[in-house]
Amino acid sequence: MLTAEKPDIRNLSLDEIQIFFTQNNEKPFRARQLYEWLWKKAAGSFDQMTNLSKPIREKLIENFTFHTAKPDKIVKSSDGTIKILFRLFDDNQVEGVLIPSKNRVTACISSQVGCALGCKFCATGQLGFTRNLHLGEIFDQVTTMARLAVENYQTSLSHIVYMGMGEPLLNYTNVLKSIEMITSANGLGMSPQRITVSTVGLPKMIKQLADDGVKFNLALSLHFADNMKRSAFMPINIQNTIPQITEALKYYHSKTGDRLSIEYILFNNRNDSLSDARLLAEFCRNFPVKVNIIEYNMVKNTDFQKTDEAKQTAFIEFLENKNMVVNLRRSRGKDIAAACGQLAGESVE
Ligand code: SF4
Numbered sequence: 567m568l569t570a571e572k573p574d575i576r577n578l579s580l581d582e583i584q585i586f587f588t589q590n591n592e593k594p595f596r597a598r599q600l601y602e603w604l605w606k607k608a609a610g611s612f613d614q615m616t617n618l619s620k621p622i623r624e625k626l627i628e629n630f631t632f633h634t635a636k637p638d639k640i641v642k643s644s645d646g647t648i649k650i651l652f653r654l655f656d657d658n659q660v661e662g663v664l665i666p667s668k669n670r671v672t673a674c675i676s677s678q679v680g681c682a683l684g685c686k687f688c689a690t691g692q693l694g695f696t697r698n699l700h701l702g703e704i705f706d707q708v709t710t711m712a713r714l715a716v717e718n719y720q721t722s723l724s725h726i727v728y729m730g731m732g733e734p735l736l737n738y739t740n741v742l743k744s745i746e747m748i749t750s751a752n753g754l755g756m757s758p759q760r761i762t763v764s765t766v767g768l769p770k771m772i773k774q775l776a777d778d779g780v781k782f783n784l785a786l787s788l789h790f791a792d793n794m795k796r797s798a799f800m801p802i803n804i805q806n807t808i809p810q811i812t813e814a815l816k817y818y819h820s821k822t823g824d825r826l827s828i829e830y831i832l833f834n835n836r837n838d839s840l841s842d843a844r845l846l847a848e849f850c851r852n853f854p855v856k857v858n859i860i861e862y863n864m865v866k867n868t869d870f871q872k873t874d875e876a877k878q879t880a881f882i883e884f885l886e887n888k889n890m891v892v893n894l895r896r897s898r899g900k901d902i903a904a905a906c907g908q909l910a911g912e913s914v915e
Pocket residue numbers: 681682683684685688689690691692730731732733766
């Protein structure tokens with residue numbers, strides 16, 4: 567059998583692994599041991615599975631691949647933020663960012679190599695789309711960053727946000743499976759309340775999340791509350807308009823009862839006026855939300871700029887005067903191009 571045709575071991579369910587072991591005259595409990603190595607112990611290769619005999623490991627190598635996301639380069643910002651460049655089995659690259667703050671350590675992870683959606687202010691969008699990440703490649707980002715959190719900050723990874731490269735809901739199955747393995751007692755056992763999936767707003771997929779009864783947090787990367795402006799800078803909005811997103815989020819809230827996070831990057835003279843703030847407040851009246859205002863960082867080959875401090879303050883005050891819950895997310899990792907919208911899988915020498 568050619569290597570390329572072998573299934574990846576981490577795409578198999580426990581039942582499927584059990585069938586393989588039975589077919590190869592191995593005891594069923596061996597399948598459990600293997601499964602534990604894959605998810606609970608987060609092994610990176612068959613060789614690490616020392617309680618499986620050598621012949622079993624050889625049989626596994628013969629029949630399956632074990633594709634991993636390996637940290638290739640790691641750089642630390644002066645503010646403590648760490649950017650990790652992961653190399654994939656096919657030499658593609660994605661980035662993850664580890665962000666320490668007062669009470670938490672957050673891993674920002676990628677779900678796709680590149681992104682097809684081409685938002686005009688985003689470095690990842692300029693790359694175009696290469697492929698979806700596999701379940702194991704998403705999982706590896708988390709386990710690598712969990713290790714780095716302990717090594718660098720002497721504390722555990724506390725939160726995960728799917729806000730790196732790619733649109734998570736366009737890799738729906740693998741993203742949901744990865745969350746299952748991160749939260750399952752058979753995996754890392756983290757609370758789903760500590761996980762946030764951020765979407766640009768795909769109404770059909772938002773409704774699917776509601777129907778699937780997900781327990782993690784959902785964030786909408788809105789950035790523009792004016793439908794025409796949003797379509798101009800975020801082309802996905804042409805087919806997935808703000809009224810359609812609103813309707814899907816209402817449905818999501820009615821099913822889950824959850825409060826949503828609205829992400830809003832402030833761009834100088836693009837979406838930072840008080841009339842923009844008014845539109846944002848109107849949008850937010852549709853469901854319980856908290857708004858995260860995010861500082862922008864320059865991305866090469868775009869003409870988007872950061873809003874100045876005075877306009878930022880006025881924008882936030884306008885929302886607060888409407889009794890809205892607003893947080894300001896200061897930019898982190900600026901000196902290593904690790905901030906929001908800057909992830910481009912570039913070399914991080
Ligand atoms: Fe893709 Fe998100 Fe960048 Fe838009 S902002 S191009 S959805 S990665």
